[in-house]
Amino acid sequence: MAITTEWAIATKFLREGKAQSLLILVGIGLGVAVIVFLTALINGLQDNTIAKTLGTQAHIRVQPAVERNLIVPPPPGTTQLILEDKRAQRLRSINNWQQVRDILDQQPHITAVSPLISGPAFARRGEALESVALLGIDPERYQRIVNLRDAMVEGAFRIGADDALIGRQLATDLGIRVGDKLRLDGGQEREAVVNVAGIFELGVRELDARYVYLDMKQTQSLVDLPGAATIIDLTVEDIFEAEEVARRVARLTGLKAESWMETNSQLMNALRAQRLSTRMISVFVALSVALGIASVLSVSVVQRTREIGILRAMGTTRQQILRIFLIQGALFGLVGSIPGGLAGYGMIAAFNTLGPKLFFVPIDVGLLLSASSVATLTGIVAAALPARRAATLDPVEAISHV
Amino acid sequence: MSKQNGEEEVLRLEGIRKSYNVGKPTTVEVLHGIDLTLKRSDFAALVGASGSGKSTLLNIVGLLDRPTSGELFLMGEGTRDMDDGRRTELRGDVIGFVFQFHHLIQAFTALENVLMPLMVRTGKPTREQIDRGRQLLAQVGLDGLEHRKPDELSGGQQQRVAVARALINRPALLLADEPTGNLDSKSAAEVFDLFRQFNREFGCAILLVTHDAHMSEQCDRTITMADGHIENDIF
Numbered sequence: 009m010a011i012t013t014e015w016a017i018a019t020k021f022l023r024e025g026k027a028q029s030l031l032i033l034v035g036i037g038l039g040v041a042v043i044v045f046l047t048a049l050i051n052g053l054q055d056n057t058i059a060k061t062l063g064t065q066a067h068i069r070v071q072p073a074v075e076r077n078l079i080v081p082p083p084p085g086t087t088q089l090i091l092e093d094k095r096a097q098r099l100r101s102i103n104n105w106q107q108v109r110d111i112l113d114q115q116p117h118i119t120a121v122s123p124l125i126s127g128p129a130f131a132r133r134g135e136a137l138e139s140v141a142l143l144g145i146d147p148e149r150y151q152r153i154v155n156l157r158d159a160m161v162e163g164a165f166r167i168g169a170d171d172a173l174i175g176r177q178l179a180t181d182l183g184i185r186v187g188d189k190l191r192l193d194g195g196q197e198r199e200a201v202v203n204v205a206g207i208f209e210l211g212v213r214e215l216d217a218r219y220v221y222l223d224m225k226q227t228q229s230l231v232d233l234p235g236a237a238t239i240i241d242l243t244v245e246d247i248f249e250a251e252e253v254a255r256r257v258a259r260l261t262g263l264k265a266e267s268w269m270e271t272n273s274q275l276m277n278a279l280r281a282q283r284l285s286t287r288m289i290s291v292f293v294a295l296s297v298a299l300g301i302a303s304v305l306s307v308s309v310v311q312r313t314r315e316i317g318i319l320r321a322m323g324t325t326r327q328q329i330l331r332i333f334l335i336q337g338a339l340f341g342l343v344g345s346i347p348g349g350l351a352g353y354g355m356i357a358a359f360n361t362l363g364p365k366l367f368f369v370p371i372d373v374g375l376l377l378s379a380s381s382v383a384t385l386t387g388i389v390a391a392a393l394p395a396r397r398a399a400t401l402d403p404v405e406a407i408s409h410v
Numbered sequence: 411m412s413k414q415n416g417e418e419e420v421l422r423l424e425g426i427r428k429s430y431n432v433g434k435p436t437t438v439e440v441l442h443g444i445d446l447t448l449k450r451s452d453f454a455a456l457v458g459a460s461g462s463g464k465s466t467l468l469n470i471v472g473l474l475d476r477p478t479s480g481e482l483f484l485m486g487e488g489t490r491d492m493d494d495g496r497r498t499e500l501r502g503d504v505i506g507f508v509f510q511f512h513h514l515i516q517a518f519t520a521l522e523n524v525l526m527p528l529m530v531r532t533g534k535p536t537r538e539q540i541d542r543g544r545q546l547l548a549q550v551g552l553d554g555l556e557h558r559k560p561d562e563l564s565g566g567q568q569q570r571v572a573v574a575r576a577l578i579n580r581p582a583l584l585l586a587d588e589p590t591g592n593l594d595s596k597s598a599a600e601v602f603d604l605f606r607q608f609n610r611e612f613g614c615a616i617l618l619v620t621h622d623a624h625m626s627e628q629c630d631r632t633i634t635m636a637d638g639h640i641e642n643d644i645f
Contacts, residue, residue, distance in 0.1 A: 011533075012529075012533040012534050013529040013530050013533050013534075016529070017515075017517075020515075020517035020518060021517055023517065024516060024517040314513060315513075315515050315516070317513075318507075318509075318513045318514075318515065319515070319526070319530065320474075320498070321472065321474060321501070321507045322502060322507070322526055322527040322530060322575075323498055323499065323501050323502020323503070323527055323530055323531055323579075324498070324502075324530040325494075325495055325498050325499075326494065326495075326498075328530060403474045404469045404474045404475050407474070407509060407513065
């Protein structure tokens, strides 16, 4: 029993009911266009937001474990009453950070490891005083976490014994140009005068006003932690696996490892909510498309009752009748989704060229393929009920149907 | 298939009863035990007042409906215990239908309609089958109209397409429910002549439900039904 006959009958039926078929195809096309456009837009927006967020920070930040009071357990049989003050978290080095760095270098899924030392200081020029964050980095390693080289707006990407990089906002606040001297005060008489080799702009005002990138040695002496690194920044292959990798790093090293998802939990919540609402809209659009297909086919079954009866009398099986209507549903989904998907892409292209140009929405061919297959599947599912009705029609009643 | 085997039994009914609303207080029996045999050479008219059970009997004989009790043998094969799939298969193999209203499928051409009983069973028709379809259309006088859609044909032409369709599978039994009821007398006579011709040429048993006394007189055998019984069976 070949499927060609079912196919021929299904396509003939569709072509015969041209107006009906066209209307529902337009409906399906619109639905698919909306879903494709919306999905691409939200994906583009989210990718863009994440890329911007992660452009200036590590995927995982490893720091010394939180210091806790160590309390001797009481001897058996005694009751201990404790009034405990939480400990102040002083700036501490990661123990054996070179070894930790080397171990993390070997770990799978971790793409970059950058130890750095960070501490507070004042930057002074003449009467002006600004509080800054010192970051002592290994430029080669740090470059793989934050693309500082491309963020340079003046001077050179050069960090050395006396060379420092400062943000554009700080340069403005202190009236500094490339080549000027900058006095840094780490407190308790620890001072240094550095040469401003370059000015960067990361695009986050707070960072551009506070960050001062220095050589590690210089920073170690300014914060009085000789030979120390207080932070190890990591990037991972898959940013959405960061949470999992962070947990593994914490287990492995006994240090505190925080993923960007934890640090930016607000953002993550917003992204998740956005994705959920997009998905809800898609589901409801798909549902109304499915109902449209189902109702068109239900009407078609009624209109064709007599023809179905005739086909049955001629030796067509119930399964064949079922297939005839399932094929119609599948064809609705497939044929409607192709122009619909292309229209969705047209809308994306229009958004990219004519829209506000805040961000670029990439055009993903995979999305068209998955939209088409989902639409086809939806068509089949939507056709299931009318097809069953057609297949179970009593031939005697169907033939005498007027 | 030719008439040399004209004595071969095509259909045998044994004690066929049919009730509607079985098990409810409104149960009504419309066939009260029908016994009937048809041979290949038979050309029989089934007559009777409306409500006498002709159509019900025809639907049962055509395996479109099941009797409440009794047994129906088609080509010597008992059908009581067959599932729907097997009945559908047998129906396609053995029986051709012609209905009062031609019942062509509008989306297909005359030739495609004729080939439909083959297509639903074997898929794409072969060269040979297509030739046979053309030949049948020519025999019913529709030479050159193969590619017309049903709505481009007259009522008589449509009914002749339906006759050709009923014969494409070389059925052993042709069932016709008032096949000419909807036609003018000239077209009706032509369709009737076609039945006669196929009965002789292919040895195809014909059971014809009709209200037309003139037509039933021309049949070889007249089976008269009344109130769910066979009242008369005249050869």
